Amino acid sequence: MRKMSEVHEIAKIEIAIKEHASSLLSEGAECIIGYDKDGPCFIEDLKEVDKLVWNNHCIHNLTKYLPDFEGKVGIVVKGCDSLSLVELIKHNQVSRDKVFIIGISCSGILNEKKEKYKKCKNCSHPSPVIYDVLLGEKPVPKEEDHSDVVELESLPHEERFSFWERMFSKCIKCFACRNICPVCFCKECLIDRRESKWSSKFVSTPEILTYHVTRAFHVADMCTACGECERACPMKIPVLKLYKKLRKDVKELFGYEAGLNLEETPPLISFSEDDPEP
Amino acid sequence: MEMESSLEIENPYLPRLMKVQKIRVETENIKTFEFEKTFGHLPGQFVELSVFGAGEVPISISSAPPNLELTVNRVGIVTNAIYDLEVGDVVGIRGPYGNGWPTDALRGKNIVIVGGGIGLAPLRGLVQMILSERKNYEKLYILYGARTPSDLVFKQDLENWSKAPANLFVTVDRADEHWKGNVGVVTTLFPKTDITPENAIALICGPGIMMKFVVKSLKALNFEDNQIVVSMERVMKCGIGKCGHCNIGAKYVCIDGPVFNYKEIANIPTELK
Amino acid sequence: MKEEPRIIGFLCNWCSYAGADLAGISRIKYPPNLKAIRVMCTGRLNPLFVLKSFQMGADGVLVAGCHPGDCHYTSGNMHARRRMAVMRRLLDYMGIDKRRFRVEWVSASEGTKFAGVVEEMTDELKKLGPLKAWRAKNEKNE
């Protein structure tokens, strides 16, 4: 249950979102990417600003949609989402001056059963790291939780493999994890390229493993563990456990965390003389 | 596990093995392959052609029966594999599929044939058929356009048709130094002809954008929708109305087409993209 | 018959491939378990190469390139070093023992080192046994 003060806080945020949306649209913004009662929404008309909400359905990472727009847009961004936005800007998918960031400090989104979503349970960045305006009270960031990764690491190889084998044998290759991922911004995915024969349409567990490991590797230094992939998965495969491992390794090996600032060079497109040996 | 008696179903996915008998180079990227004369087909029908290991693609038959000739442009994985075939190589063929041109409805009519690029392939068999029983038809116009002179297919046929009792007009989008004919897209040929909609049927095949503009030109000449017949191209995987890919409205290009009366598809806005 | 380990080696054209060649012409004995694939630089290595190797039946994968600092293209191997470090840990996490994926720096003059690496790896893979789990199965149960 929410405390009364929190309810007030939520209502205040919603009003502020609407106000910012109105002024942005009247200043000529192409669109406001926010939430309505059905999830992601795109407000282009001042008359529709009232549709915007801030409540417990606002789980989606809206930064996914930013590269679809060319003009100036306003976007509602939670703490976790802001990390993806940093990556998008860093990788030239979004230009900073074309986006007005309505940042929201968020204490976690509740699902239908009034429990925190899985991805919100161990939130390390409740407050946006990048914003033009910040709504809500700024909570303190927590250390990122890697306990589930460590737990799996401690198992013997066979058990690790059978864990992933069982998980990925469920995969139906709907590609929701890839398509919802903000940092999977390639226009054409390697996995879809039939010419190269690197991937097969034959759905078998090794083939699925190859897909997921390839994707994990491709987003290794961009993944911000926003958790959208895992939330989207209809088969409830804990894919985040894979990506979090990469975040952990990249941090341990190169001291880098994706999504935290715009200046740092991504480690997998750079190197240093004294890098650790593989 | 206990086996139950199997249904007696002929497997429509199983191709017939056939050998390439002759190959003719049409352009830099287009070749015509000749096979045994084993099946009866209608001009405008197509087959599913397999190169095992590469895959299967729908290819329209470019000859009049009983000859079986397939003209292939290399654009993807499978068509590139087809392009590399040699005489004697084994391929798989399923079909013939589709409805073909409405040959009966053409009798006693003035016929306007408009082809663009390799789109002349499904029309070639029709022209051959009409010329072989010329007296059954009235005037015959053949309008053909390609990007450049070197992209013109069936050069020998074009040569023959120019001497046959037909009005042949050929154009290219871009000429080279040897080209003495028309230059411009295929629709620029219409003013050079005396085509009228009276007792006429127009049959079109070519890239989507070309067909769109040809339909426009024909309508400007007062052709009715039902006097226009088009042959459509879509992604196809099965050729027999199962896989869903070639769906246009309630129609499947593979079993309801590929030849459509323009009236059938005119109301669906995505049809001629 | 016991299955012999199969190793796929991605060898850099400018050093390790020549190193392997040198091992050969110097008649240094080493196990015949490695199938070499020449790449122009270890920086060319796509993670898919490694995954596909395991999927197609390799028990081990060796990536060998120029010593850090000696890359023919200035820094290809330096990039590879970072990527392979991540890859190696990731594969291990997925259940492919670290020892099945090795990255070594072997120069054109290090025939002996090359032979040693292959020998060591073959021995290790013999102990680990075949990696069946990742191989492509061709039929899902009906």
Place this chain on the structure above:
Amino acid sequence: MTILKKQNVSKLLDELRREYKVFYPTRDEEGVISFSNVGDVVLDYSNSTVPPKDLFLPQTETTFEFEKGAEFKLRPKVHIVKRIVLGIRPCDVHSLILLDKVFSGDFLDPYYLQRRKNTSLIAINCTEPEKNCFCSFLETGPSLKEGADIVLTDLGDLYSVETLTEKGKELVDNKSRFFEEVSLEQEIARKRKAEITKTIDLKEIAERLEKSFESPYWDKVSKKCLNCAICTYLCPTCYCFDAVDESLDFKGQRIRCWDSCMFPSYSRMAGGINPRATKKDRLMQRVYHKFKYFDDRYGNFACVGCGRCVAACPVNLDITKIVSEVRGD
């Protein structure tokens, strides 16, 4: 009436397994429900996460193998195994009736039809639908009147058993020791009636869709679509498939696998032209195909109201909302 006591279900299952390959709903550790022939049977489920259509149209299957060489060989791979699907829901049974229409006709699909012919269906009526179920609007549930061989209805500690076909009757007769004949008229009254709460407005949908080809509504509603294949892969009536060759050297196979009209590659022709190039085109195709084109061709909507696409869409696209809202103006 005939009844089956709940405690006899597993015994019946064991017995059936001697003669048939039996598939039934199972629940995994993460709570995903799917049809399988191993694991514990779960019959108190609302609906499976994945529809049982893959038992008839597998996600991947080999249509034939080929071998190049001195003699060229083709080997078709049609599977003929006697099977039973136990615990299939009415909506999913109806989806098979729709798929039957697609896979028969002028060309018969032996892969699908062999499986259908050799599979008996023991359905189970719905007494507790999910919040996204809207089968009553499509008359595919919550109770089943046709399409299965046997229908069970949960009456607390027992199931009432109705046989709908000769095959079903034979099955019950052969295994009569697991079933009981009782007069339980009062029990029928106890039958919980399923409450469908979700609605879909199908009034004049064909006309409304006909008129809205150019409607700006589609631009709006399609903007958030991610073009993943959840909605189509989890749809029990989606049947589109792709066919590709997989080969190494001289041997190989032609496989067919599910494909989705939500993928750009679905309609992209070799050479790059794509008649359905935008999200909007693809979403429209899905909706039009389900509620107009399929109806025009086969006389039914290609939707059975199972609600899976609504429940699983990661961005809350709701086809019932689209169908109810779309207007020509």
